[in-house]
Structure formats: structure tokens, C-alpha cells
Amino acid sequence: MTSTNGDPMQASFLEVRDLTVSFPTATGCVDVVSHLDLDLEPGGALGIVGESGSGKSLTSLAIMGLLPDKATRSGTVRLEGEDLTAMPESRLRRIRGDRIAMIFQDPLSSLNPYYTVGAQIEEAYRSHRRGVTRRQARRVAVEAMDRVHIKDAAQRIDHYPHQFSGGMRQRVMIAMALTTEPELLIADEPTTALDVTVQAQILALLQEIRRDTGTALVLITHDLAVVSEVTDHIVVMRAGECVERGPVESIFSDPQHPYTQALLDAVPRIDDEIGDLRSLTTTGGRP
Amino acid sequence: MTATPLLQAEHLVKEFPVSGTGGLLSRGDTFRAVDDVSLTVAAGETVALVGESGSGKSTTARLVARLLDPTSGTVRFDGQDVTGLTGRDLHAFRSEVQVVFQDPFSSLNPRHTVERIVTAPLTYQGRKPPGGSRAFTQSLMERVGLDPEQWQRHPAQFSGGQAQRIGIARALAVGPRLVVCDEAVSALDVSVQAQIINLLRMLQAEEGFSYLFIAHDLAVVRQIATRVAVMSGGRIVEEGPRDRVFGDSRHEYTRTLLAAVPRIRPEWEARRRARAAERAAADPVPTDATASVRRGA
Numbered sequence: 191m192t193s194t195n196g197d198p199m200q201a202s203f204l205e206v207r208d209l210t211v212s213f214p215t216a217t218g219c220v221d222v223v224s225h226l227d228l229d230l231e232p233g234g235a236l237g238i239v240g241e242s243g244s245g246k247s248l249t250s251l252a253i254m255g256l257l258p259d260k261a262t263r264s265g266t267v268r269l270e271g272e273d274l275t276a277m278p279e280s281r282l283r284r285i286r287g288d289r290i291a292m293i294f295q296d297p298l299s300s301l302n303p304y305y306t307v308g309a310q311i312e313e314a315y316r317s318h319r320r321g322v323t324r325r326q327a328r329r330v331a332v333e334a335m336d337r338v339h340i341k342d343a344a345q346r347i348d349h350y351p352h353q354f355s356g357g358m359r360q361r362v363m364i365a366m367a368l369t370t371e372p373e374l375l376i377a378d379e380p381t382t383a384l385d386v387t388v389q390a391q392i393l394a395l396l397q398e399i400r401r402d403t404g405t406a407l408v409l410i411t412h413d414l415a416v417v418s419e420v421t422d423h424i425v426v427m428r429a430g431e432c433v434e435r436g437p438v439e440s441i442f443s444d445p446q447h448p449y450t451q452a453l454l455d456a457v458p459r460i461d462d463e464i465g466d467l468r469s470l471t472t473t474g475g476r477p
Numbered sequence: 478m479t480a481t482p483l484l485q486a487e488h489l490v491k492e493f494p495v496s497g498t499g500g501l502l503s504r505g506d507t508f509r510a511v512d513d514v515s516l517t518v519a520a521g522e523t524v525a526l527v528g529e530s531g532s533g534k535s536t537t538a539r540l541v542a543r544l545l546d547p548t549s550g551t552v553r554f555d556g557q558d559v560t561g562l563t564g565r566d567l568h569a570f571r572s573e574v575q576v577v578f579q580d581p582f583s584s585l586n587p588r589h590t591v592e593r594i595v596t597a598p599l600t601y602q603g604r605k606p607p608g609g610s611r612a613f614t615q616s617l618m619e620r621v622g623l624d625p626e627q628w629q630r631h632p633a634q635f636s637g638g639q640a641q642r643i644g645i646a647r648a649l650a651v652g653p654r655l656v657v658c659d660e661a662v663s664a665l666d667v668s669v670q671a672q673i674i675n676l677l678r679m680l681q682a683e684e685g686f687s688y689l690f691i692a693h694d695l696a697v698v699r700q701i702a703t704r705v706a707v708m709s710g711g712r713i714v715e716e717g718p719r720d721r722v723f724g725d726s727r728h729e730y731t732r733t734l735l736a737a738v739p740r741i742r743p744e745w746e747a748r749r750r751a752r753a754a755e756r757a758a759a760d761p762v763p764t765d766a767t768a769s770v771r772r773g774a
Contacts, residue, residue, distance in 0.1 A: 241666035242637075385529035386693065390737035412666065415696075415739035442741055443748040454749060456671035458696040460723070460738050 204230040209265035237417030240427035291367035295379035297359035308347030315369040334365035357388035482517040489550035512711035528708035575648035579660035581640035638669035
């Protein structure tokens with residue numbers, strides 16, 4: 191199998207092969223992710239784009255081994271050659287949150303309203319670093335909050351989630367993810383719930399983190415403009431399958447698959463009114 | 478402006494009571510969501526009201542549509558003050574102004590059929606659907622690109638895009654002169670969104686009504702608006718013809734907002750379009766453009 195990054199010899203950092211996720215229904219099993227391959231080099235940024243129902247979010251949960259119980263998964267997920275699907279849960283739990291961290295669309299539902307953000311960041315850190323004292327954990331938490339540009343981190347650390355805006359909460363989630371210095375950050379629609387100016391700040395932050403720490407990124411989103419700015423390789427998904435993959439520039443400047451072409455035609459553009467109505471309506475199906 | 482604008486909102490203010498005490502809002506016990514907003518919509522034009530969350534754009538839309546009563550200020554429709562209308566007069570106003578909401582499923586009664594949903598605005602006003610309820614429903618469904626044979630189905634049997642078409646059909650049922658779209662395409666996937674934008678444009682071309690288009694997505698607004706008003710903190714900070722606001726914005730906030738919009742690189746876009754044009758030239762597919770826009774197929 192050829193690596194999507196061009197060099198079939200180079201073992202990739204994250205290598206997903208033949209990933210299939212299915213759910214039982216009244217009429218039999220349905221594949222919601224179907225024979226998916228993904229490759230990501232160390233420090234790379236991979237975008238997974240698709241519309242609702244494309245299977246992009248379940249792909250990220252499948253990589254992390256966080257699928258709901260009734261889902262079945264087949265295929266392999268290798269992190270530096272080690273198959274995450276074949277290891278015991280206890281070992282996987284150490285990798286999750288330590289080497290791989292994840293951030294989600296809605297930071298509020300991932301934060302406990304009864305604890306200060308500091309307590310939650312410290313807990314996340316200490317659960318992965320045995321023997322760390324409270325004082326050390328607190329220092330790491332303040333540093334992480336500094337790094338995501340939360341001003342007055344030493345004071346803000348004792349505030350509760352409701353005292354933060356949506357964008358600031360997402361920064362808290364990113365800070366939490368960063369404490370263990372993960373090699374891979376999986377971000378599932380991290381800016382979808384945010385205002386556009388806040389989105390721009392969070393995307394800039396993710397890029398800054400990549401640049402400074404070399405953390406690899408998997409960005410899952412429905413927003414084509416967002417992936418075009420942040421990632422260097424793209425996988426376009428539809429109905430659980432990859433329809434097209436490649437370097438960001440070739441996907442956006444010379445898409446080969448009719449679905450990708452239609453999807454890009456449908457993106458409303460800030461700098462131009464799309465005059466040709468037909469060009470917007472060629473994705474097929476009855477929405 | 479020479480002619481009377483279709484809609485004229487003047488000095489609208491809306492204050493909401495703030496529950497509890499303490500915190501940032503303890504200064505008074507009200508929060509001013511809309512703070513002296515004046516706005517006009519001429520016949521046949523599309524005015525977009527854009528802003529981030531909390532800017533007051535949706536509250537303004539609700540005031541204009543008389544779904545909320547303003548704390549102060551007036552709403553004139555076709556020159557007539559409609560701010561204090563009640564009863565029969567308010568019903569008459571509802572025949573002129575209709576609203577399409579963001580989430581089609583929560584704004585359509587799940588237990589009602591399409592027929593009952595789209596004829597409801599007429600029923601409320603004690604009017605009979607011209608030509609009979611079923612025929613009327615089917616003709617509306619046709620106009621918004623739904624299969625008229627599905628007039629007895631319920632909302633859950635439709636996709637999100639189709640459900641939004643039902644919402645649009647309902648708005649059209651009374652023959653309004655102004656349709657307020659409150660984030661009407663925000664919840665839709667990009668391909669579906671494009672189809673609904675096209676449908677809205679086409680219906681306007683056919684019927685000549687006006688839109689007040691509330692949206693946070695500036696790229697969407699670019700596709701449909703003739704004029705744009707930018708809101709922040711309950712006020713309109715900038716207002717003007719679309720291309721002027723987008724191309725030569727005067728207010729700092731508008732510039733910040735525009736700069737924050739993620740963009741596909743123009744050179745990639747240009748190359749992609751050139752390739753697409755080559756492909757289209759090599760293999761032309763003749764289609765009935767109007768029918769394809771309506772059905773989104």
C-alpha cells in the first residue's frame with residue numbers, strides 16, 4: 191500500500207489501514223466508515239473533510255478506541271508501528287491523553303462545571319504522570335494556560351468554566367491537551383461553535399502549537415476553507431468512504447473526483463458572488 | 478429615498494430583564510440587546526444583517542417581524558406604523574411578513590403533515606387555501622422543489638434541506654412581501670446550503686418580495702445580499718451596498734470580521750475554475766437550469 195505522502199518506504203507516524211466501523215440496525219449491519227486508509231507523518235497536519243453523515247467524526251473516535259459499545263471496528267490503527275486496536279485497554283488509556291490528545295466541538299460539555307479549570311487541567315496531567323505533586327501539576331497547568339494565551343493564567347486558573355467565553359473554554363481544552371506534550375492532536379470541529387473572529391484566533395493557536403512543538407494534527411471539519419488554511423494533506427469523505435485524498439494544493443486547485451469538485455463549487459466565497467446557479471447544484475442526491 | 482421603503486425600523490430598542498444579581502450586568506436589571514437600531518428594506522431587495530453571537534441581529538429580526546415587542550422605537554411597514562398592532566390587524570401584518578428559522582425541525586410541528594404545516598398560516602388567519610388545501614400544498618411544494626406527492630408526510634421523513642424547503646413553503650403560503658430569514662441556511666451542509674440559497678434567489682426573482690437575511694456567515698451573505706448592515710453590541714456599526722461594505726469597509730469592526738473569515742487561496746480557486754471550465758467545454762451537459770435549481774438535483 192502506498193503512503194499518501196508519496197514515499198511508500200517511509201513508515202508513517204499514524205497509519206490507519208482498512209478501517210471499517212459498523213453499527214447494527216434492524217435490517218443488518220451498516221458500515222458508517224468503510225475501508226479507510228490514513229497516513230500522517232510526524233508533525234504533519236491531515237484534514238478530514240466531509241458533510242454530515244460522512245463518517246469523519248466516527249473515524250476519529252475509532253482511532254482513539256472510543257467508539258460506542260454497539261459499534262464494531264475492524265482494520266488497524268498504528269502509531270509509530272504499534273497497533274492501537276490490538277492492545278489492552280489499560281495500555282491504550284495511557285496512550286490516550288498522553289501521546290494522543292483530542293479536542294471537541296463543544297468545550298462546555300467536556301468541562302465539569304463544578305471544578306475550576308485549573309483543577310481539571312491538573313487532574314488530566316496527573317492522571318498521566320504518576321507521582322507528580324499538586325504543586326508541580328499546578329505549575330504545568332499555569333504554563334499550559336500561558337501557552338494558549340489565556341491572560342493572567344495564575345489567577346484565571348481558579349475560575350470555573352462558566353466564567354470563560356466559548357473561545358476561552360476551547361483554549362482551556364487545548365491547554366489541557368498540551369500538558370502531556372502529545373505527539374498527535376485530534377481536533378474534531380474545534381471551531382464550529384465559535385464566532386468567526388474567535389475561530390481565527392483558535393486556528394492561529396493550533397498552527398502556532400504545531401510550529402513550536404512539532405505536534406501532528408488531525409483536523410476534522412465540514413469547513414473546506416478552514417482545512418485549506420490549516421492542513422497540508424486532505425482526505426475527502428462521503429458516506430463513510432474516502433473519495434479523494436492528496437496534498438492540500440492539489441485537492442483545492444485540481445480536484446479529480448466529481449464529488450470533491452461539486453463540494454468546492456458549493457462553497458460560498460467571500461470575495462465573489464457565484465453567478466452560475468448550475469455550478470452550485472451538481473452534487474446530486476436529494477438533500 | 479424617494480419611494481416609501483417597504484420596511485422602516487426606527488430607533489429600535491429592546492431590553493431584556495436580567496435575572497439574578499451581581500456579575501457584569503448588575504448595573505441595571507436589564508440587558509439592552511438592541512440599542513437604537515434603524516433599518517430600511519426596500520421592495521425587492523435583500524438586506525443582510527450580519528454579526529457575531531450576541532450582536533443583537535436575531536433580536537432585531539424578531540422585532541421587525543413583530544415576534545417580540547420593542548422597548549421603544551417603531552416599525553413601519555409600507556408606511557404604516559405596525560408597532561402596536563394586535564388582533565385582526567396583526568394577522569393582516571403576518572400576511573405581509575413571514576419568517577424562516579434556522580432549525581427546520583424545531584420550527585416544524587413533528588406531528589403535522591406537510592399539508593397542515595404549510596396551510597397553517599392561512600388557517601390562523603381564517604383564510605381558505607385557494608383551490609383547496611391539497612392542490613394548494615402541492616403547488617407550493619412544487620415551487621420549493623419538493624415532490625408534491627409527499628404532501629401527507631411528516632417532517633421527520635425529510636432531510637434537513639428538504640425540511641427547510643417546507644419552512645420556506647410555509648412562509649410563501651400567505652404571499653408575503655417580506656421574508657425574514659433568521660440563519661435560514663446556517664445549519665445546512667455546504668452543498669445543501671448552496672441549493673437553498675439558489676432557491677431563495679430564484680423565488681425572489683419570481684415573486685419580487687424582499688428579504689431581511691440574518692446571518693453570521695459573511696460568505697453566504699456575499700451570495701445573496703444587495704445591502705449589508707453589520708451589527709455589534711446591539712448597534713449597527715456599518716451599513717451600505719454589499720460590494721462597498723465588503724470591498725471598502727469603513728468600520729474597524731467590519732474589517733476585523735472580514736479578515737477573520739477563512740479563505741481558500743484565490744490562486745487555487747482560479748486554477749480549479751479554469752480546469753472546470755475546460756472540462757465543461759470538452760463535455761457540455763445541457764440542462765434545464767431552472768428545474769435543476771428548484772429541485773437541487
